Amino acid sequence: MSSRFCHCSFLHLLIGLFIFGSTSAISAHENEDPTIKTMEAFSGYPIHESNSLISDFVSSLSVETQTLQNQIDELSTFSDSPAPSVTRILYSEKDVLARRYIKNLMGLAGLSVREDAVGNIFGRWIGDEPELPPVATGSHIDAIPYSGKYDGVIGVLGAIEAINVLKRSGFKPKRSLEVIMFTSEEPTRFGISCLGSRLLAGIETLANNLKSTVDGQNISFLDAARSAGYANDQDDLSSVFLKKGSYSAFIELHIEQGPILEEEGISIGVVTAIAAPASITVDFEGNGGHAGAALMPTRNDAGLAAAELALAVEKHVLESGSIDTVGTVGILELHPGAINSIPSRSHLEIDTRDIDEKRRNTVIEKTHQSATTIANKRRVKLSEFKIINQDPPALSDKLIIEAAEAASKELNLTYKKMISRAYHDSLFMARISPMGMIFIPCYKGYSHKPEEFSSREDITNGVKVLALALAKLSLN
Numbered sequence: 478m479s480s481r482f483c484h485c486s487f488l489h490l491l492i493g494l495f496i497f498g499s500t501s502a503i504s505a506h507e508n509e510d511p512t513i514k515t516m517e518a519f520s521g522y523p524i525h526e527s528n529s530l531i532s533d534f535v536s537s538l539s540v541e542t543q544t545l546q547n548q549i550d551e552l553s554t555f556s557d558s559p560a561p562s563v564t565r566i567l568y569s570e571k572d573v574l575a576r577r578y579i580k581n582l583m584g585l586a587g588l589s590v591r592e593d594a595v596g597n598i599f600g601r602w603i604g605d606e607p608e609l610p611p612v613a614t615g616s617h618i619d620a621i622p623y624s625g626k627y628d629g630v631i632g633v634l635g636a637i638e639a640i641n642v643l644k645r646s647g648f649k650p651k652r653s654l655e656v657i658m659f660t661s662e663e664p665t666r667f668g669i670s671c672l673g674s675r676l677l678a679g680i681e682t683l684a685n686n687l688k689s690t691v692d693g694q695n696i697s698f699l700d701a702a703r704s705a706g707y708a709n710d711q712d713d714l715s716s717v718f719l720k721k722g723s724y725s726a727f728i729e730l731h732i733e734q735g736p737i738l739e740e741e742g743i744s745i746g747v748v749t750a751i752a753a754p755a756s757i758t759v760d761f762e763g764n765g766g767h768a769g770a771a772l773m774p775t776r777n778d779a780g781l782a783a784a785e786l787a788l789a790v791e792k793h794v795l796e797s798g799s800i801d802t803v804g805t806v807g808i809l810e811l812h813p814g815a816i817n818s819i820p821s822r823s824h825l826e827i828d829t830r831d832i833d834e835k836r837r838n839t840v841i842e843k844t845h846q847s848a849t850t851i852a853n854k855r856r857v858k859l860s861e862f863k864i865i866n867q868d869p870p871a872l873s874d875k876l877i878i879e880a881a882e883a884a885s886k887e888l889n890l891t892y893k894k895m896i897s898r899a900y901h902d903s904l905f906m907a908r909i910s911p912m913g914m915i916f917i918p919c920y921k922g923y924s925h926k927p928e929e930f931s932s933r934e935d936i937t938n939g940v941k942v943l944a945l946a947l948a949k950l951s952l953n
Contacts, residue, residue: 535887537646538944540937545638552578552618552634553626562927565620567661567672568596568705575618576705579658582637587644588656593717596707597673598658602640604650604951610725612650612950613910614639614943615657617673617902621665625929627919631936632730633658639730639944650951652725659902666692666701670754670866674902678909679718688712724910726877726950729903730943731914732931736922737895744938745892746916747881751904752801752896753868754830755841759786759848760861765813765821777856780811780820785855789847790827793840801896802836804829804844832870832896841867871904877913877950884945890938899924915942 555575558564565571579598583590588600601611616632636656643650660673667690669675675683690698702708733739738746763777787806794804808826827844831837845862852859878894885892895916897903903912917939920930 534646534648535945538642538888538941539645540638540642540940542933542937545634545936545940546933548582548634549626549630552630556620558623561626562623563620563626564622564624565618566622567619567663567666568701568707572619573705576658579618579633579637582634583656586637586640588637588640592707594708594711594714595673595676595702595717596660596705597677597717600637600640600656602644602650602654604653606651607653609652610722610910611653611655612947613655613657613724613727613906614729614947615655615659615902616729616731617659617662619661619663619665621663621925623927624925625923625927627732627929627931628734628924629662629731631732631917631931631939635730635936635940635943639940639947642940642944643948648948650948652951652953654947654951655724657902662902667698671900671902671905673717674905676714676717677719678905679720680905681715684714684717687714719909721909724906725953726874727903727906727910727912728877728881728943728946728950729901729906729912729914730939731897731901731916732919732924732929733916734899734919734922734924738893738916738918739920739922741893742891743893743918744890744935745881745885745942746895747873747878747885747892748897748903748914748916749873749878749894750832750896751871751873751900751907751914752803752830752832752898753834753837753870753904754828754900755837755867756865757825757827757829757841757844758861758863758865759783759825759827759859761786761823761852761857762860763819763821763855763857766819768817768819771819776819778819779823779857782851782855782857783809783811783820783823783825785851786825786844786848789851790829790840790844793843793847794829796843797831797836797840799831799833799836801833801898802829802831802840803898804840830898830900834869837870838867868900868904871907871912873913874911876953877911877946880946880949881913881915881942883949884942887945888938888941890942915939915946 553563555571556563557571580590583600588602590600592598614636617629618633662671664670687698699708761779761782763779790804794802805828806825810824811820812822829840848859848862903914906912917931917935923929
């Protein structure tokens, strides 16, 4: 056995030993643990010197920050709206070009690249024990109209750079490491959020519904996918499904999309849970009429019914007593939409979310009760109250939380545990494997707008924590 191989094997072992409890290894040495003696005899290195070796490994983690920023800037040019905004819609020409860009970077990082039938892209670094379930990381690059260039992108380009960081340090994973670029996390084109990760999680109803789903221009999902080079010669999307346990862990790097980390001057957020949304559509129908001629006591105003329900949503959310319960009426449309016409129809789209599923569902039930009461009181018809989706929240895995915390400590970065009020592909990856997330600060908490921004320092910190957490998880 060469001395180089011996040293690498020992460093490998050291990192594994020091993942979640270096003090126990040192204590065991001091007590003349026979196992430690055996490892010392095998390796030729005394375990008590391992602290400096671990420190050397951590200090070797170097992020090419300028290169990464250049990649973020270049990817933002694949957009259907002018800078500084980014618009990148599923299966559009710009989306296809951006996908090609990501695959090229994966290839340059030495990853083995594959794509599935809907365009989820996977780049794998083969580990020493490739038969073990890999550790995965990643996010999305699609962007809602006139948004920013960091949402999702940090979790894809940052993940590729994290792999490069580990390679430059000389690290070799035991479990393979895989970067995933998820298809269509945003619901922009077909109204389905986290489309790629939902399918990976094996949601059969979605796979079946996509066969007949069309966009606003009446283009079917399958035709759009085929125009981008996917779903060729097949309508069955079940080939995308992954079995539970396909990964040993999944960890996603993301901007916070909220102001807490920046306001508190904290470098890293370790996510403990992801709040899940429920989306509801509501329609009221009244008689309408002339704004001047119809008397107030006899009106059946669908617009006022909608306005009253919007306020009821706020009331029911606040009644939960938890800051983690939120509700938003993001769309309120009136027909015919004329200043001198009483609305005869109104349409609302409501988003409510929480990390507590029961508490969130109570808001939905109360909202339904209020919609019925309001309709009766205002003598309008509640023609629809439809729950579009009602996903369960997800808790981060203890081991992944500990890996992110340990990485932050070893890198001397401040961190705090926090929940994610926005949902991410991680919400559905939790159905496949243990899941966790790492947040970095973003300017004023801005997201989904051109002003979205994270500093180079914060991005670098996030990539380092991700890299070190991946190393820990790959050796687990």
